[in-house]
Amino acid sequence: MLPPLRFIHCADLHLDSPFKGIGSGLSSRFTKDVVESTFQAFERIISHAIENKVDFVVMVGDLFDQDGRSLKAQIRLKKGFDTLHKAGIRVFLSHGNHDHTGGSFYPVRYPDNVSIFKEEAVSTIPFYKNGQHVANIQGFSYSRRAVYEEKVVEFERTREDVYHIGLLHGSIATNTDHDVYAPFRISQLNEVGHDYWALGHIHKRQILQEEPPIVYPGNIQGRHHKEDGAKGCYLVDLAETNTTLTFLPTHSVLFQQATFDVSHIQTLGEFHDEVDKWKEENRQVYGPMIFKMKIEGYLEGDEMKEEAVRNLVDVWNEKEEEEEAWLWVQDIVIHSTPSWDREExxxxxxxxxxxxxxxxxxxxxxxxxxxxxxxxxxxxxxxxxxxxxxxxxxxxxxxxxxxxxxxxxxxx
Ligand SMILES: [Mn+2]
Incomplete structure (x- = not known):
């Protein structure tokens, strides 16, 4: 009988993402928080790992945002690994298309608790718990920007009496929204017979299959409005009988949309107060947050002109300078319900x-x-x-x- 295993599965850390395009209009104080956010998210993974006393952490590619791997990112990563080392927690990692091993970067040595799948060919690293061989972790790294081969065919269950966990940075063959690298079909993964598929590459969190689990944890920190909502990692409790997944949030700045219905509002003052109230209700729960404000309903009152409504944004944003859990209106979209009948x-x-x-x-x-x-x-x-x-x-x-x-x- 194999003992249960507990690990954290994360992917797409994109450490030191430059957040291009976010900066315009954002004051330097908020920019600092945003630029720091990917590091903060990584540090939360380290805390989650320690608090939950996991056996190990798997990181499935795109640890760095760029193949040049900024020195800052490498040093912060090493620091986190040192903390895990002291806590006796192992790390298994692979590199993806963003941080492929062919890039030129200053090499930083990680502590001994870190095992890297260095080769593009799939290889196996055993995991021992209290001296007992309990798991085989399999994975590979991208050695170049794009890997189009079906890497899934290289994975194999080498023995029956230990867990098998596959680290695969790639996408479902039919996915057309993203660059299709290392394509796989779910049926192919199932044929391999692994106990857990730790995927990476797609930034949207999704469980493709419950049992055995095939999981994209998504990225750990949103980087723009298409990566909105809570971001994080999965805490996995793997056992021979059943497996449970718990989502643990890690983002430190949240991208979110907020919709305001203005059909009952007549004056700018009323609208201003309504948004203020919403912000106070949400600040402690979600802040810091960059939000896209959507306005629905017909702008009816004399004062409710589009331009005047837009001008309020500056008023709100200026007030946020003093807030710890700031809420920044980055964009305003007005979906004013028309007063005309289109069909007519x-x-x-x-x-x-x-x-x-x-x-x-x-x-x-x-x-x-x-x-x-x-x-x-x-x-x-x-x-x-x-x-x-x-x-x-x-x-x-x-x-x-x-x-x-x-x-x-x-x-x-
Ligand atoms: Mn990625």
């Missing part, structure tokens, strides 16, 4: 009807977005757009046009 307008014979019909028939947004997402510099910042986001772009543009045409607002 579309039936007409006037210019507006023509415009709406043309919007419905056109797929021009595709070509316009492609220009941006394939632009050498632009694509670094915008990434890809989901279908939902594309629809949102069209509907925002339509609302802007209709509002200008129907309400005679000046377009700038």
């Amino acid at each position: 307008l579309k039936q007409g014979s006037h210019f507006v009807a023509d415009l709406i019909r043309r919007i419905d028939e056109s797929d021009e947004v595709e070509s316009m977005i492609t220009e941006l997402t394939t632009h050498k510099q632009g694509r670094k910042y915008v990434g890809t757009f989901s279908d939902e986001e594309k629809k949102e772009i069209v509907s925002e543009a339509e609302a802007y046009l209709l509002k200008s045409l129907l309400e005679g607002e000046r377009s700038e």
